[in-house]
Amino acid sequence: DQQVKQNSPSLSVQEGRISILNCDYTNSMFDYFLWYKKYPAEGPTFLISISSIKDKNEDGRFTVFLNKSAKHLSLHIVPSQPGDSAVYFCAAPSYNQGGKLIFGQGTELSVKP
Amino acid sequence: NAGVTQTPKFQVLKTGQSMTLQCAQDMNHEYMSWYRQDPGMGLRLIHYSVGAGITDQGEVPNGYNVSRSTTEDFPLRLLSAAPSQTSVYFCASRQAGADTQYFGPGTRLTVL
Numbered sequence: 001d002q003q004v005k006q007n008s009p010s011l012s013v014q015e016g017r018i019s020i021l022n023c024d025y026t027n028s029m030f031d032y033f034l035w036y037k038k039y040p041a042e043g044p045t046f047l048i049s050i051s052s053i054k055d056k057n058e059d060g061r062f063t064v065f066l067n068k069s070a071k072h073l074s075l076h077i078v079p080s081q082p083g084d085s086a087v088y089f090c091a092a093p094s095y096n097q098g099g100k101l102i103f104g105q106g107t108e109l110s111v112k113p
Numbered sequence: 114n115a116g117v118t119q120t121p122k123f124q125v126l127k128t129g130q131s132m133t134l135q136c137a138q139d140m141n142h143e144y145m146s147w148y149r150q151d152p153g154m155g156l157r158l159i160h161y162s163v164g165a166g167i168t169d170q171g172e173v174p175n176g177y178n179v180s181r182s183t184t185e186d187f188p189l190r191l192l193s194a195a196p197s198q199t200s201v202y203f204c205a206s207r208q209a210g211a212d213t214q215y216f217g218p219g220t221r222l223t224v225l
Contacts (some may be wrong), residue, residue: 009153030211042116043203043216044156089155093212097171098144098163101205101214103155 003027004092006104011109023090026071031091032036034101035064035075036086047088048075057059080111117140117217119204120173123147123222125158126194134189134220136204142210145187147179150219155202163209194224 013019017102023033027111031052036044050057050064057064061075079085087108091101119174120135134165142165150158158171162181176198187206191198201221205214 004155034213036216041219041221043119043205043218046213047217049213053164097158098146098161098169099207099212100146100158100161101156103157107154113217 002105003030004090004102004104006088006090006107008107010108010110011103013080013109014110015082015111015113016079019075019080019084019111021075021077021088021090021109023073023075023104024071025073025092027092028071033073034093035062035089036089036091036103038089038106046111048085070107077088077109080109082111082113085109085111114222117193117204117206117215118190119202119217119220122218123221124128125225126195127189127225128194130194132191132194134191134202134204135186136189136217136220137185137205138187138207139185140206140215140217141184142215143184144214145181145206146214147177147187147189148203148205148216149173149217150203151200159189159202193224194222196224198222199224 022032034049035047066073087106090104117138146161147159159177162168204217207214
């Protein structure tokens with residue numbers, strides 16, 4: 001049972017345009033979400049998070065939107081830069097098993113100059 | 114402050130061999146975890162520890178052992194490697210009460 005889903009394995013965007021990465025979840029008990037960015041041959045690095053008491057959180061070029069009724073969140077990158085090319089994972093803490101993170105499958109973003 | 118470090122970066126094993134993947138963190142985090150990443154499956158939890166001397170199983174623990182004798186170190190042992198354990202392994206740590214986990218650079222393991 002995939003509790004966190006990223007249905008788009010890949011996304012290609014032109015430099016300067018907006019990148020929108022989507023994530024859906026099934027467990028209504030999730031109350032916090034994180035986005036991680038992963039470059040090849042490196043570990044995931046924390047990018048941005050959102051609590052379920054908010055519907056938007058912004059950090060520079062990165063904004064995460066949360067729609068609780070639809071159990072959907074999205075990460076917007078504006079403007080997209082070639083250095084943003086990476087795999088992006090959304091994740092939710094489960095509050096059991098040591099607070100394990102439940103990850104989506106990841107979306108590989110390619111930003112073309 | 115090195116964060117989370119892992120050794121080795123790459124390893125090739127033959128079926129049946131054993132080895133230990135090392136993980137260390139210098140942030141004094143109580144919680145440490147091991148995940149594996151497989152294509153199309155995101156990261157899945159293998160084992161975790163909530164403090165020195167305390168470990169427990171995650172989603173996919175079979176074939177792996179862990180121990181936590183110090184706050185800093187959390188080694189992962191493969192007892193008898195199998196091709197199904199070919200994967201990229203990530204160690205992570207976090208503070209108690211925090212949701213953000215910090216990941217090491219990973220170990221790419223191939224079992225022939």
